[in-house]
Amino acid sequence: MKRTTLILASMLISGTAWADTAYEAVAFVDGAVAESLTGTPGDAAEGRKVMESKALGNCVTCHQVTAMADVPFHGEIGPSLDGAADRWDEAQLRGIIANAKMTFEGSMMPSFYKTTGFIRPGDAFTGKAATEPLAPLLTGQQIEDVVAYLLTLKE
DSSP states (O other): OOEEEEEEOOOEETTEEOSSOTTEEEEEETTBOOSOSSSSOOOHHHHHHHHHOTTTTOGGGTOOOGGGTTSOOOOSSSOOOTTHHHHSOHHHHHHHHHHGGGTSTTOOSOOTTOOSOOOOOSTTTTTOOOSSOOOOSSOHHHHHHHHHHHTTOOO
16 A cells, blocks of 8 residues: 655645645545545535636536536546446545546646645746745635535436
């Protein structure tokens, strides 16, 4: 079993505190994350909002989701998410959203809950480590919400 732990640090974002616990460890086992990131169940309606929002997950940019036909411009880079709940269980979905590269090594999908280990391109950053951890793209609760929505997508 492959086990990797990411350490996530809290930081301030635009004057508001990052909602997740400071230095929370996320355990990936074979790409899955069994434990909830927040201890609070996800809200499928909120998860749908995250998936369709360009400012948040923007999942439909890369994925087709028939249940979200009212959202324009679905992409075809990633697999269709129709039937996602039939293909992956809750822990697998949480792991894929948190850091898809733990399951699909060559994935182009962003790591939505990763804060360290980035390659920073450009002359201004080459060879320099970030002095502070970055905020994740999504909070733990937003990931739980997206997982809850994906679990509604059955064929």
